[in-house]
Amino acid sequence: MSINEFSNNLSKYANPREYDESYKSYTADLDFIEAHLGERKQTIIELACGTGRLAIPLARQGHLVYGVDIHAGMLKYAQEKADEEGLNIHLSIQDCTQLNLPIKSNFIYMTGNSFQHFLTNESQDALLMSVKRHLNVKGEFIFDTRNPILHELSNVDLSEESIEQNGDITKVIHQEVYNPLTQILDCTSTYISSKNEYKDSIKLRYTYPLELKRLLQQHGFELINIHGSWKKEAFDANSISMVVHARLK
Known part of the structure; x- marks a missing residue:
């Protein structure tokens, strides 16, 4: 797996502070994740965590968050924000196709349509294998990707x-x-x-719904639901987004 598939596709994230400012008011994905986790504090993993837009409020609520991203500048800014609040978040620079974390979790998530950065079938396969290695049996993986219209x-x-x-x-x-x-x-x-x-x-990369279903099944996941948005709207042909909720068998 060539890391260049990702490292040469990051120029949109050159200014982490500016990027963070642009998206700080967006909370639909955070609201979904918070509702899914409920009151019980858990050890969770965020892939492509960026500037910590979700990881920091979830850590603030008492969850133990392991966040990974391939962009050093984004992670540095996330760490600075966490340090300002005295939050204990485990952040590391990693390629999500080659995850190497010291834990397994019941819950892994990835937002911001980051799934679209996995441009080839090989990298999508490697991502799902990495996720599978870090999930407990019956653990859940939630992510979003744009619907190809x-x-x-x-x-x-x-x-x-x-x-x-x-x-x-x-x-x-x-x-x-x-x-x-x-x-x-x-x-x-x-x-x-x-x-x-x-x-x-x-x-x-745009991936079609049936491709996603086959990809998940191939790697030992069952598809629980595809929502049309983080607000749990019904998914149809005109939905802008696919919010995918899968469980490891």
Whole structure:
């Protein structure tokens, strides 16, 4: 497994503080996880934990959280936030396809559509094998991924916006191109100002519902449910998201 599949696909996360600020008000996934865990304090594992948007409030509630991410800058910022509150969170830089934690858990979760970073069948397989090694029997794995809506993906999406950065107006050109053979959406943003021009990009794999079911079954999981959102809306063909709830057999 080449780590470059992930390390070359991280430019969107170059500024952890800015990323954290952009998503700090989003709580639908946290609300779902909190309700699922209930009152009993548990040892839990978060994959692709980023800046600790979920890990920190869950640790604050008394859960023992092991969080992993491949991005050192995101984890550093998460640790700084945890330290400010005096919270004990076990954070480590790891590739989720090669997890090596000293514990097993009854619950592993991954949010933020991070599943789409696993671009190949091989990396999806390796992820599920890693999760399986760190779950107890009957342990649960919950994650989300965007639903592939073909009529939206088939068009090249080109848009522009203007944003203010450090007192300067920056024009941002966004382009999204989907490859139906690889099922990968290539998203590129070009930032143009009077001072400089630069790009960032991200590749996102889209996986179909029946693919997900087969993948889970292949690795010894039973599918409990697919929700259409973190608010537990019913999943249908037009759902933007798939929130997948699986249990190890």
